[in-house]
Amino acid sequence: MAKPETTRAGTKGSRQSQATPTSQPELEGKLSAEQDAGERTHERLVFVPWVDIYETETGLVVVADLPGVSPEGLEVTLEKRVLSIYGRVEEDTPEGYSQAYREYEVGDFERQFTLSGDFDINGIEANMKDGVLHLAIPRAPEAAAKRIEVRSVS
Amino acid sequence: MIARMLFGADPFRNIRRLQDEVSRQEFPAVNIFVNQDGVIITAELPAVRSEDLDILIHRDSVTLSGERQTETEEARRGYHRRERRRGRFVRTVSLPFVVDPNKVEADLVNGVLTLDLPRAEEDKPRRIHVKASKEAGHG
Numbered sequence: 424m425a426k427p428e429t430t431r432a433g434t435k436g437s438r439q440s441q442a443t444p445t446s447q448p449e450l451e452g453k454l455s456a457e458q459d460a461g462e463r464t465h466e467r468l469v470f471v472p473w474v475d476i477y478e479t480e481t482g483l484v485v486v487a488d489l490p491g492v493s494p495e496g497l498e499v500t501l502e503k504r505v506l507s508i509y510g511r512v513e514e515d516t517p518e519g520y521s522q523a524y525r526e527y528e529v530g531d532f533e534r535q536f537t538l539s540g541d542f543d544i545n546g547i548e549a550n551m552k553d554g555v556l557h558l559a560i561p562r563a564p565e566a567a568a569k570r571i572e573v574r575s576v577s
Numbered sequence: 578m579i580a581r582m583l584f585g586a587d588p589f590r591n592i593r594r595l596q597d598e599v600s601r602q603e604f605p606a607v608n609i610f611v612n613q614d615g616v617i618i619t620a621e622l623p624a625v626r627s628e629d630l631d632i633l634i635h636r637d638s639v640t641l642s643g644e645r646q647t648e649t650e651e652a653r654r655g656y657h658r659r660e661r662r663r664g665r666f667v668r669t670v671s672l673p674f675v676v677d678p679n680k681v682e683a684d685l686v687n688g689v690l691t692l693d694l695p696r697a698e699e700d701k702p703r704r705i706h707v708k709a710s711k712e713a714g715h716g
Contacts, residue, residue, distance in 0.1 A: 473661045474658050475658055475659050477656045483657075490687065515689075520610035522610055523609045523616075527608060553646075
């Protein structure tokens with residue numbers, strides 16, 4: 424995660440908590456989001472979606488698994504260099520039924536990334552299909568190729 | 578049922594227990610909801626297209642199989658993150674009763690599968706009315 428880790432002041436007698444590596448999760452299950460973005464006003468579970476991020480010729484592509492998020496329930500913002508993804512998921516218990524067995528919890532998805540370099544905010548293309556977000560973020564034109572010639576002083 | 582007479586109350590108990598132990602990390606994870614008329618199973622299946630999903634129902638078991646689609650390889654110049662899982666999956670779920678395979682409805686919306694499995698009519702519990710005979714009155 425590109426989010427800076429919050430350092431918690433240890434209370435007296437508390438052991439130093441081990442930092443868990445969240446950047447490369449090994450488990451198949453859902454990863455609960457840390458509430459380091461402040462307290463939420465509504466009681467809701469929030470998970471960190473699994474993502475792929477790769478470079479292309481023109482920019483950056485972010486692919487995120489967001490099962491249960493409709494295109495209307497998705498919010499993508501880029502402020503300064505922080506890209507935020509928030510997907511709202513509806514509660515899944517059908518009416519008139521009671522839960523018999525639960526293997527996964529239902530909650531919203533949230534994740535933030537700090538982008539390096541300049542990107543063209545207006546050129547971002549977002550696509551939702553089969554519960555997968557596909558974000559194409561082009562590099563800002565002025566930042567695309569600016570080669571500085573180094574002259575050798577003889 | 579003959580199977581009940583031969584194998585005891587629940588012939589699939591051992592299989593189910595074994596399945597429970599093995600299935601904790603299986604894909605997809607499922608949630609199961611019940612009422613007296615049937616079962617609803619939900620599963621998170623991002624990147625699975627409906628044409629790539631196969632649902633097989635046999636008596637009281639449902640098998641989901643398919644493939645998590647991989648996108649067309651564009652000109653990629655290296656990954657910063659690669660966390661999403663891909664590839665084929667198979668998962669079998671046992672149900673608490675026999676379902677009617679002709680009435681099953683499957684919906685795959687926004688990467689979430691909802692399977693509506695109505696209980697088979699012949700498997701539903703029936704209330705037997707006891708006829709009171711005139712002679713057998715209370716003393």
